[in-house]
Amino acid sequence: MSTVSGLIEKAFARLSELPGFVERPDQQQLSMLLGDFIEGDTRGAIEAPTGLGKSLASLIPAIAHAIHGGKRTVIATYTNVLAEQYWRKDLPLALSLFEDEFHPGELKTAFQIGRTRYVCLSAVEDNAPDLVLPIRAQAKLGIETEFRSIIPGPTRQLTQLWQKVAAPPVCPGRLCPHYHDCYYYKGRKQAEKAHVVITNHSVVIQDALVAQSADDGMGMLGDYDYLILDEAHDFPQAALNxxxxxxxxxxxxxxxxxxxxxxxxxxxxxxxxxxxxxxxxxxxxxxxxxxxxxxxxxxxxxxxxxxxxxxxxxxxxxxxxxxxxxxxxxxxxxxxxxxxxxxxxxxxxxxxxxxxxxxxxxxxxxxxxxxxxxxxxxxxxxxxxxxxxxxxxxxxxxxxxxxxxxxxxxxxxxxxxxIGLAEPLKELIWNRKPFTCLSATLATDGNFEYFRRTTGAEFDYEEILPSPFDHATNAALYIPKQGRIPDPTIARREGTEELYYQALATELGQLIRACGGRTLALFHSRKEMEGVLRHINLPPELPVMLQGKFGAGAVGEKFKENINASLFALRSFWTGFDAPGETLSCVALVRVPFEVPIDPPQVARLAWMQTLGMDAFGGHTLPLAKMMMRQGAGRLIRRAEDKGIIALLDPRLKSKRYGEEIIANLPSEMRQFDDIYDAVGWIGLEGKTLNL
Ligand code: SF4
Known part of the structure; x- marks a missing residue:
């Protein structure tokens, strides 16, 4: 029988024969590393930049270990969107690379997300009996996204309907007449035994809590061998939730x-x-x-x-x-x-x-x-x-x-x-099973110290893989000359915020004109975003969309459809927005997103750190901001052929000492400009701008 590394090599050889294959040597290296980690119960931290193909790189060693020794690997993402992408797109491809290596039905896979994301057949029967047939006929996983694609209707109406048919947080289980067909329980049963389980971070936490209180120490995911946490930078948030x-x-x-x-x-x-x-x-x-x-x-x-x-x-x-x-x-x-x-x-x-x-x-x-x-x-x-x-x-x-x-x-x-996650996570997650934390942005200042310290995770092996993208050629960094935008802290202190918004609006207006729209401006607060919008003055050919209080997904899609549109957006767009191609040619990071301690948990966390004699700004606020800035900047280049401008509009990046540190966390090889038209000309966007 082939060794695990032999199986992985064979899978990559097959992958290279597929039409449209793009060779990414680091993808195979990552796969081999994960294969070794699973083999040796090694605890790993790997930063694998966007574009490296980490989903496939994770699935291939998981499948190889299932074939070789029957090992069970759980792969968990933060968002259900990515979990579904793993399940629907990457897993079938990964399995096809091992054709002839196992008999059909031998290798078991499962998908499991939180129970309230599943349709409840009992609730459908009671509240929307007309939908029983179409759901039973078409739903495979029985999850919300399927429900929305099967049942026609406007989004708002579907949301109301979904609330009536979603599985409740607790139900009669085996006493329910639909138990044997229940989508949620079917998924759970499969997840207890499957060799490869695709799930999300919340389920991993839930599973560990169940295991902790169970007599047999068994959680919902059964006795798995290895855990891969993709999007691991978001795992602390999932744990807090x-x-x-x-x-x-x-x-x-x-x-x-x-x-x-x-x-x-x-x-x-x-x-x-x-x-x-x-x-x-x-x-x-x-x-x-x-x-x-x-x-x-x-x-x-x-x-x-x-x-x-x-x-x-x-x-x-x-x-x-x-x-x-x-x-x-x-x-x-x-x-x-x-x-x-x-x-x-x-x-x-x-x-x-x-x-x-x-x-x-x-x-x-x-x-x-x-x-x-x-x-x-x-x-x-x-x-x-x-x-x-x-x-x-x-x-x-x-x-x-x-x-x-x-x-x-x-x-x-x-x-x-x-407010302190390290000890609970050690007990609940890190000491339970071997794991790898994987993310495009896990490190700050080129190391994992911040993640280790705040989560309590300890690693046997750490690696930062290089980006497959050519930032030196495809990205320009634009930082306006000093004096063009006032310091936001001073503006707030002196009550001159309106002048600050005006200056930002002028700068953003110029950026948007220079880039012909196609700009994603990332804000830190709704007040600031709306303040800037009040002053912006652009022709109708360059529309600006605003992230509303609801429906972030819909506005993101509209932005992608209109190449001359720009989008003003908040927190969720800093991390989870993917708009490859020309539609996004400029990312403007309006202000360094320092956490403002207003909420009790934030106040308590900083107070706790100070009581321990720690530097709360240097040990928490600044590293968090660095990570966010990396994530925000990462929205620009999503594919090898993408190119554009990262605009940093916070003047403190030049006037404060921490500014250099933050900039040093962005791709280092980008050429810097302080004139937007020079940046646009150099990157080759000028032919695409409107003649306005
Ligand atoms: S077992 Fe529970 S979730 Fe499943 S259909 Fe019955 S009531 Fe709904």
């Missing part, structure tokens, strides 16, 4: 809904045991208790003077002046009462349900129905208990965490976020 806790009116409402579904699911067993009345009363009492908690939360919202920090650990950080400044004011005792009541009610209800099932078992005798009822109740009660447990920790946080109150509209919302 997965480990946060929220107690709000809608969350309590969800508990009421879950108890109603549990009541319905177990009613026939209660009837069999002649205990229907008691069962009904028990569920009703819980509903009343939860409604009382909702009312208490509304009353607290009215008393709340200032949202902010309720408590945090370690305790000494509470004394930090910034934490004191951002402390919540008004009715804190009432918030504590709500949290305690939720814990009390959920624990009492869960105990009583367990007792009921025991009584029913004695009355009816053990049966398959009792077994199923126990299993169903376990799912529901686990969810209910988790919320009760989370509420109990709100005023007694563990680890390095902050509890705070925010507002969702007029309503108060109690939350807890981790």
């Amino acid at each position: 997965g480990l946060e806790f929220e107690l709000s009116g809608p969350r309590i409402g969800m508990l009421i809904g879950i108890s109603a579904r549990l009541e319905h699911s177990l009613m026939s067993l209660a009837q069999m045991a002649g205990d229907e009345e008691r069962w009904r009363k028990l569920c009703h009492k819980f509903k009343e208790g939860m409604e009382a908690c909702q009312r208490a939360l509304v009353a607290y919202s009215l008393d709340l003077g200032q949202p902010g920090i309720l408590t945090l650990t370690p305790n000494e950080v509470l004394e930090h002046p910034q934490v004191k400044l951002h402390q919540a004011k008004g009715g804190v005792e009432a918030a504590k009462d709500v949290a305690q009541a939720v814990t009390r009610e959920t624990e009492g209800y869960a105990r009583a349900v367990d007792q009921c099932i025991d009584v029913w078992k004695n009355m009816t005798g053990p049966s398959e129905q009792v077994k199923l009822a126990q299993e169903t109740a376990r799912h529901y009660l686990q969810y209910i208990r988790e919320i009760g447990f989370g509420a109990s920790l709100l005023f007694e946080p563990r680890g390095v965490a902050v509890s705070y109150v925010g507002r969702n509209g007029p309503d108060a919302m109690l939350r807890q976020d981790l």
Whole structure:
């Protein structure tokens, strides 16, 4: 039998014979590296720039190891878009490269994302019965994107419909009549055993949490051998989302809904045991208790003077002046009462349900129905208990965490976020399975120190692969002369922001004219973006689109369709926007996206670092900004033939010491200009500009 490296080489030889193949030597090197890592349980960090073909480079060694030794590899991305691309485009191609190496059906693959992204057949039957047939006939994975492509209708209408048919966070499972056809559970079963599992970061976190509390230590993804985290720069955010806790009116409402579904699911067993009345009363009492908690939360919202920090650990950080400044004011005792009541009610209800099932078992005798009822109740009660447990920790946080109150509209919302991820991630992820963190932008200042320090990951091997793109020829760096744009910090301090917006509008207007549109301007705040738009003056042939509060995907698509259009956009476009070709010929990074500590978790994190004697700016704010600037600049060249201009419009990049460091994190070989027309001429865009 071939060795793993032999299988990988053979796959690349086949790949090179395919029409349209572009040779990328680093792609094979990356594949070989990952093959070795899986072989030796090596923990790796690899920066693999855009255009290197890292999806295929990850799949090929995963498949080779499955063929050679039956190893199971999980490949997780941050976005479902990339996970789907892996599944629909890259995986079939990768499998085709191993033809003749395994018998059909021998090598198992699976796709798994979060359960609320799957269609629930039971909900379709109840809420949209006309859709049962088309969904069953056409959906393969049963996920939201398929649903939207199968069912015709305007986006808004489909979104409303989706909310009615999406799988709930917890359901009757095996008691559901559709269980055996259920898309979510089918996917889960496959993922437990498959050799190659494509999933997302949230599922990896969820899987680890399930494994941590399971008697057999097994999570949803089964006992896999190796984890590849693609888009690993976003893994900390996925972890924060997965480990946060929220107690709000809608969350309590969800508990009421879950108890109603549990009541319905177990009613026939209660009837069999002649205990229907008691069962009904028990569920009703819980509903009343939860409604009382909702009312208490509304009353607290009215008393709340200032949202902010309720408590945090370690305790000494509470004394930090910034934490004191951002402390919540008004009715804190009432918030504590709500949290305690939720814990009390959920624990009492869960105990009583367990007792009921025991009584029913004695009355009816053990049966398959009792077994199923126990299993169903376990799912529901686990969810209910988790919320009760989370509420109990709100005023007694563990680890390095902050509890705070925010507002969702007029309503108060109690939350807890981790501010130190390193220790929880070590316990949950890094010490569990060998892994590789893979990303186009994982390093800052040419090393992985920041990622290591903030996530707690330790690596046996680190590598930064070179970009396959020729930035020296295809990209120009434009930085306007000093004095053209005011310093944004000074403008804010002195209340001259309008002048700052005006200057930016003049600069951006000139850029857009020089490039004939085709500009993506990345902003750090909506206020700034709208402020600049107020002053911009361009002819109708050069339209400017604005990222609205909703529908980022739609505006991105419109921008790509109109070559003379420009797009003003925010956070999500800094990292996840892909517009290859001429449609994007200039990326303007309007301001260095320094995190402004306004939200309680940000305030608490910086205060915690300072309490530890660390330099919060140098150790957190600056590296984060460097990473974001790299990601923003990375929107320009998406394919080898792309070319264009990266415009840096923040004057602090020239006036402050950190400016040089930030610029040093961008592709080093780009030629610099301080005249936009020189840059346009040099890069060869001038023939494409409109005569305006
Ligand atoms: S098993 Fe759960 S998610 Fe699946 S169809 Fe039934 S209720 Fe919906």
